[in-house]
Amino acid sequence: MSKQNNPDVLIIGGGVAGLAAAVDCSSRGLSVLLLEQKPRLGGRTYSFIHQETGDEVDNGQHLMMGCYHSTLKFLRLIDRINSVSIQKNLSITFRRTNQGASTLSAVNLPAPLNVFFGLLRLNTLTISERLSLLRIGLELIIRNSDSNKHLQSITVDQWLDEMKQPTANRKYLWNIISIGALNDVTDKISAALFVKVLKSAFFGKKINSSIVIPKCGLSSVLVDGAAEFIQKHQGKILLDTSITKTEMLNSTVQNVHLDGGEVVSPKTVISAVPYFDIPKIFDKPEDIGLKNLDKLVPSPIISIHLWFDVHFMEEEFVALIDSPIHWVFNKSKIYGKAHEGLMYLALVISGAHNLIENDKEQLVQMAHKELQQFYPTASVAAIVHSLIIKEKRATFSPMVGVEQFRPSNETSIKNLFLAGDWTNTKLPATIEGAVQSGFACSELVKQYLQHD
Ligand SMILES: Cc1cc2nc3c(=O)[nH]c(=O)nc-3n(C[C@H](O)[C@H](O)[C@H](O)COP(=O)(O)OP(=O)(O)OC[C@H]3O[C@@H](n4cnc5c(N)ncnc54)[C@H](O)[C@@H]3O)c2cc1C
Incomplete structure (x- = not known):
């Protein structure tokens, strides 16, 4: 059986948690097969090129902090530490x-x-x-x-x-x-x-x-370098691929059926999918020790991307007090293009339960009106392009009592481990939690393979 069909570790899900697990396992010399259901990696952290302006647009502005020690280690491993600026x-x-x-x-x-x-x-x-x-x-x-x-x-x-x-x-x-x-x-x-x-x-x-800010699009910072690292270490990444069935024997995953018809027999499996996708890959989550997945409820984030014909904001980013908009990021300045061409601002509304059903027109108008309250010159600036990205399931809501329902990285299946920002990282749903969980699963895989 080839390494690809019998890898040391099969990782399901190519978000930050899955990528961190794959990078760490690869650096230990393990053979890795990473599956991602979408045609791109990154999960809830990705970027793309805005056709009209050529700017890199994130699905949502992400801030990191100096206390994101595992994330900073991950960025050093994948050689992208210079893609972030650290205050x-x-x-x-x-x-x-x-x-x-x-x-x-x-x-x-x-x-x-x-x-x-x-x-x-x-x-x-x-x-x-x-x-x-x-x-x-x-x-x-x-x-x-x-x-x-x-x-x-x-x-x-x-x-x-x-x-x-x-x-x-x-x-x-x-x-x-x-x-x-x-x-x-x-x-x-x-x-x-x-x-x-x-x-x-x-x-x-x-x-x-200290605040840590990506200097370019999220895919360039967190995803592309990780994919290169995995491939350089002979790991295999399959996009547009999901699994249809998981066969277990003696509390151990034996075979995993891919939707292309292929069957893989990995030595270990890391599930790095979000809690709401778990039932798609395990018919009965309770069989792997996962109960109460329904106790985790999502909280949305709206990102409003606006391009103005006047540069009226000098700061790189600000927090707005008493506004439905929580943060404004001056992407032109962050990308080193202050005062060049159009001014690109990314506005963030977190916990956006009340506004999530508003349409694009309403959100853009509200955003322009709000900006005028804080920057009077915004009233003479015209919006040339706009883009709204709604992430309805951006994070789980860190409500009182939710901690007891977040599972550990180990499951009742001996060679199956769980990664993801929703596992019991003791942090809110963050990049850091996702990376920590990926690294923790890599360590568990190593220990399992040593004693197998
Ligand atoms: C708009 C927004 C703003 C945010 N801001 C911040 C911030 O400022 N700072 C911060 O630290 N965090 C922030 N977060 C949270 C952060 O993005 C997440 O915590 C982190 O990306 C979660 O990573 P993950 O790998 O656990 O999950 P995901 O990114 O969801 O990755 C899971 C992957 O699994 C794949 N998958 C699912 N089912 C299957 C299947 N059956 N087969 C194969 N693949 C599958 C999915 O397609 C996905 O790619 C933000 C999130 C959003 C959406």
């Missing part, structure tokens, strides 16, 4: 309607003092509002969100009440972090996951709080 110190500009901008900048001190002194200088807050942030700082030092049952049982709002956070702190800081990092609203999100995010970003190394 030296955290810096986020917040804009308020008709009131200009204020910037949260970390100072040059070891973490967490760098961020906390930065917060204390945030001039959108009064002195007493800033001092009340210290309560959060103290809580972060003493609480372990992974084991704290109380945090796991309350929402972010309830936790902020307990921390006596004034309205301004929520509006100018916590709400933005929460919707941006966890993709849902503070009266739904689990406080434990929020605390985990804050601790990962603000504690440990100083670099952890």
Whole structure:
């Protein structure tokens, strides 16, 4: 039987989790077969060329952080670390309607003092509002969100009440972090996951709080280099390929039938598909130990891509306060084309439950009106091109109680492992969670093959 039909590991799903697993397994010298049902790799992180302008457009702007250690390792492995820019110190500009901008900048001190002194200088807050942030700082030092049952049982709002956070702190800081990092609203999100995010970003190394921004399209950053790496290591990638049947014997996957009629007998299998696709590849998820998949519910993200005839935004990116648009990214500037040709902006609406059914016209009009509130010059700028991308199942909603339903990487089938941002990474659905799960499965595959 050929290596392709009898690989050390068959990976189903070519998103970031599957790619990270495939790259790590390949680097261990294992033979890899990667299947992807779509004609392209990348899953929920991909980009394409916009025909009218030639710009690279992401399915949705992705931000990473210095605390994404596994992702940064992945980027180094696939030789794409130079495709991202990493802030030296955290810096986020917040804009308020008709009131200009204020910037949260970390100072040059070891973490967490760098961020906390930065917060204390945030001039959108009064002195007493800033001092009340210290309560959060103290809580972060003493609480372990992974084991704290109380945090796991309350929402972010309830936790902020307990921390006596004034309205301004929520509006100018916590709400933005929460919707941006966890993709849902503070009266739904689990406080434990929020605390985990804050601790990962603000504690440990100083670099952890820095924002990491792709300098080119997501496919160029996360996907193309991974595919090259896998192929260079004799791995095989089949696009437009799914599986029709999985045969098990003695709690072990034996044969996997592909939709082209081929049968593969892998030594191990990593499923790297999202929770909502699991029933398509395993008739009875409960047979592999997966119960309660229906407890994970999706949260949408809308991306509004606009090309203007006037360059009215100077910053690379800003967070908007009190707006249905949460973030604006100046893609022209990020791509090194500030002031050249049209100005390309990518706007992000996270947790977009209320707007997801709006049509393109409504969303574009709303976006232009909103931008005028924050950048008066936008009123004399015309939109030359526009594009809306709705990702209805962008992430699972990190609601209170959801953690108990996220499965571990191991299953009740000895040679079958689960990767994906929805597995029990203890992080929200993020690139970092996806990469960590892929690496974890690669380690489990190695251990299985050593003892087989
Ligand atoms: C608009 C948007 C913005 C986001 N912003 C951020 C951000 O700023 N920062 C951040 O860290 N994260 C962000 N995320 C989340 C991040 O994109 C995801 O967490 C991550 O991409 C998930 O990767 P994954 O590999 O687990 O799943 P996926 O990317 O969903 O990959 C799964 C793959 O499996 C394939 N598949 C499914 N069924 C089969 C089958 N039967 N056979 C073969 N293949 C199959 C799918 O086609 C897909 O390619 C964002 C997501 C979206 C959509």
